[in-house]
Amino acid sequence: ETSAETARAAREKQDLVRHRVRTLLGADGVAVIPSASSVAPLRGASAAEIDQVRARTFRLTCVAGLAGLPQVSLPFTSPAGLPIGVSLLGPAGSDLALIGLATRIWRTLQGGAG
Structure with missing residues (x-):
């Protein structure tokens, strides 16, 4: 039920993000x-707190998308x-190179060979 105008405006914003x-x-x-805005919410967190973390993340x-x-x-x-994550965002077509870089970083930080 998205209007054509709303869809057009969203595509324009996406094009701007993509270019920048x-x-x-x-x-x-x-x-x-x-990789996330914070650590995971506690088990007893309210639905509103969970939604806030989800929106920030x-x-x-x-x-990337x-x-x-x-x-x-x-x-x-x-x-x-607590579990946390760090993301690497690479240029178009760099999928394999990015995985290689991530692997080298991970091994280095774990004290292993690159």
Whole structure:
């Protein structure tokens, strides 16, 4: 039930995001961003709190999809022992190179060979 005008405006915004992000990354840049806006909500969190976390996280995770670019998330653990993630966002067509970079980073940070 989306109007043609609303759909057109959304496509224009997506085109703008795509152009800006692709311009910033260029042919060989990589953006490092959080994979989520915060740690996961507690089990007892209200539906409203969960929705807030989901909405904030979506603002981060939608960039790759809007720009049509590959993104890889590396899982880590916070000093408090909570799961967290760091994402690498790469230029168009860099899927395999981005996976290779993520693997090298992961191995290095885990103390293994690159």
